[in-house]
Amino acid sequence: MDLPDVRGKLTEGFDLSGVTWLRVGGPAEVLFQPADEDDLAAFLTALPDGVPVFPLGLGSNLIVRDGGIDGVVIRLGRxxxxxxxxxxxxxxxxxxxxxxxxxxxxxxxxxxxxxxxxxxxxxxxxxxxxxxxxxxxxxxxxxxxxxxxxxxxxxxxxxxxxxxxxxxxxxxxxxxxxxxxxxxxxxxxxLAARMEEQVAKRDATQPTDKLSAGSTFRNPVGHSSTGRADDTHELKAWKVIDDAGLRGHRLGGAEMSQKHPNFLLNAKNATAEDLETLGELVREKVFQTSGIQLEWEIRRVGKTGRG
The missing domain is CATH 3.30.465.10 (Uridine Diphospho-n-acetylenolpyruvylglucosamine Reductase; domain 3)
Structure with missing residues (x-):
């Protein structure tokens, strides 16, 4: 790929599994870490129109498929x-x-x-x-x-x-x-005391010591168009997953958490395919048992398989 000159860093074939919380995924065709906003703007201006761009944050809410991502992955830093x-x-x-x-x-x-x-x-x-x-x-x-x-x-x-x-x-x-x-x-x-309470509550109810990407599926109902939740009527994704008997269910190295069944875990050397396949199995079983169609909250990007 013919790439513009930059002040930041360009890396071909960068292994993305090391920068996602689930520790899975294939390579980025090119990873760009811009030095600053001007460097980013100049790069995108000069980059050929046909080259796709994928902005990557901390990789916390993401499954990068095993075949990796074509084009340029942009990861912001200092x-x-x-x-x-x-x-x-x-x-x-x-x-x-x-x-x-x-x-x-x-x-x-x-x-x-x-x-x-x-x-x-x-x-x-x-x-x-x-x-x-x-x-x-x-x-x-x-x-x-x-x-x-x-x-x-x-x-x-x-x-x-x-x-x-x-x-x-x-x-x-x-x-x-x-x-x-x-x-x-x-x-x-x-405010500090409130945050300490929030962290304690999170750690008591979520598998924060495991490899996960946070909540796997969106809560199915109880939300207005503003993004606010009506806690009185909200139906929780974890509840319909639990009711379908999928708490702790495993496929390959992937697992739905015993502690919180809406958390998809890399329990033992899972591949991205393991994780996504288990997630789709959960969606199917929940629909069969409750008629509810769960929607992914975790983003899934890239190509399947490994070249």
Whole structure:
């Protein structure tokens, strides 16, 4: 592949299994780690139109298939991990882990505590309208800055992203570089204590010591178009999986967690095919037992098989 000159790093045939939380997946045809936003914009401007681009965050909500990803995988790093607080607004680079945003904001007396237990980084949280404990990105996001596939820097108001339950309308190939959140004031000590409680609750109910990608399937009902959850009427994905008798079910090296059956685990040297096949089996069995069609929350990308 004929690639533009960069100030960052280009790596051909990069093994993506080492940078996803499930530790599976084939190679990226090319991995690009831009030095900064200007480097990213110049690269995308010069990159031939026919070359596909896939932005990769921390790999926390992702299955990369065993055949890998064609084109260019873009992974943001140091040039995109700043956090600054201006009054009630928290501005975070797309590569900043969600937990770090929550902690930095809390220390400054700003409440984004819902981000504390969400795996991954800011870019993925915006793309998926991530949420926890009744709060969603949609409740706090003001705007994002991004670089389009054509290399243009743009600012997109939150309203234009059409944020819904685990959904946003970021343009294809667009690389999010920064997000602006509005955060209410709060006592730093009280916010820190709340986050400690959230972490303890998460660790008690989820297999955080295992190789997983967070929740595997979306909750099937109980959500409005804004991404807010109605906890009174919400049906949980874990419950219908449990009712189908699939808690702890295994296929190859993949397993539905005993602790939380909506967590798909790499229990023992699983392949991406093991994980995806087990997930599809779960969808089939749940539909047979309850008539409910579960939808994947984990993104599945790339080619099947290995070349």
């Amino acid at each position: 040039g995109f991990n700043g956090i600054r607080i201006e009054g009630g607004r928290v501005i975070a680079g797309a590569a900043v882990p969600d937990a770090m945003v929550a902690k930095k904001a809390a220390a400054a007396g700003r409440d984004l505590t819902f981000l504390r237990t969400i795996p991954g980084a800011v870019g993925g949280a915006v793309r998926m309208n991530a949420g926890c404990y009744g709060s969603y990105v949609a409740d706090h996001l003001v705007e994002v800055r991004a670089v389009t596939r054509a290399g243009a820097a743009v600012t997109i108001p939150a309203a234009d992203l059409n944020l819904a339950y685990r959904h946003s309308d970021l343009p294809e190939g667009c690389v999010l570089v920064e997000a602006v959140f509005e955060a209410e004031a709060g006592d730093p000590d009280a």
